[in-house]
Amino acid sequence: MNEQRRQILEMLAAGKITADEAERLIAALERGGNGAGASVTAGKPAPRYLRVIVDKAEDMGGDTMTKVNIRVPLQLLRAGVRLAGLIPKDARAHVDEALRERGIAFDLSQLKPENVEELIRQLNDLTVDVDSAHGLVKVSVFCE
Amino acid sequence: MIPMFAVIRLEGRRRRFSFYLPLFLIWLLLLPFVLLALPIVLLATLLFGLRPLRLVGAGYGLLASARGTHVEVQHPHTNVLMHVY
Numbered sequence: 385m386n387e388q389r390r391q392i393l394e395m396l397a398a399g400k401i402t403a404d405e406a407e408r409l410i411a412a413l414e415r416g417g418n419g420a421g422a423s424v425t426a427g428k429p430a431p432r433y434l435r436v437i438v439d440k441a442e443d444m445g446g447d448t449m450t451k452v453n454i455r456v457p458l459q460l461l462r463a464g465v466r467l468a469g470l471i472p473k474d475a476r477a478h479v480d481e482a483l484r485e486r487g488i489a490f491d492l493s494q495l496k497p498e499n500v501e502e503l504i505r506q507l508n509d510l511t512v513d514v515d516s517a518h519g520l521v522k523v524s525v526f527c528e
Numbered sequence: 529m530i531p532m533f534a535v536i537r538l539e540g541r542r543r544r545f546s547f548y549l550p551l552f553l554i555w556l557l558l559l560p561f562v563l564l565a566l567p568i569v570l571l572a573t574l575l576f577g578l579r580p581l582r583l584v585g586a587g588y589g590l591l592a593s594a595r596g597t598h599v600e601v602q603h604p605h606t607n608v609l610m611h612v613y
Contacts, residue, residue: 432596433596449604450601450603451601451602452601453598453600453601453602454598454599455596455597455598456597457593457595457596457597459589459593460590460593460594460597463586463590463592463593466586466589467586467587469586470578470579470582470586472577472578
């Protein structure tokens with residue numbers, strides 16, 4: 385593994401590859417080892433569900449916190465986007481305006497199935513720690 | 529395939545309720561109403577310049593993709609669970 389990493393760095397130093405390419409190659413090495421990372425990622429089954437879990441980040445003593453565990457099929461997300469695509473232009477403008485009034489600058493016409501796929505790809509494993517009255521709360525959003 | 533069953537579980541301090549909803553029976557009951565509403569939907573889609581088949585397809589897709597939805601909220605004294613099969 386170290387030898388391969390050294391080779392990548394040598395290629396970068398020689399200017400044969402760019403820094404981005406080197407970074408991707410190293411990331412692939414770390415994922416799969418022996419350069420098989422990319423194929424491992426490609427062979428990974430497509431995620432089917434979006435999970436949202438709200439739990440305690442650490443045991444604060446007592447058990448007063450509300451825990452949430454939600455699993456939504458990604459197909460539902462895709463179907464919703466397809467349905468949103470059928471909204472007439474006039475109605476879409478009204479929705480955009482209503483969202484803007486509530487401080488959400490969002491263009492509904494930009495919501496396309498390919499954007500959702502990109503979002504799903506990027507949403508690998510997102511964890512947000514929220515400091516609340518019940519202590520540190522961990523909000524995890526990920527696809528599985 | 530559209531969802532056929534749903535489970536709703538409510539758990540309080542003393543009592544616990546579980547509902548097993550046979551959704552397929554609800555779909556069967558709703559079918560005559562859907563058929564009655566179809567001409568109105570068709571008219572509305574034509575009025576708003578929508579493609580009725582795409583709309584019906586997208587609506588069915590939305591319903592069918594609801595299978596596997598799981599919502600669970602645990603509170604110290606109350607638990608709520610819903611699962612769509």
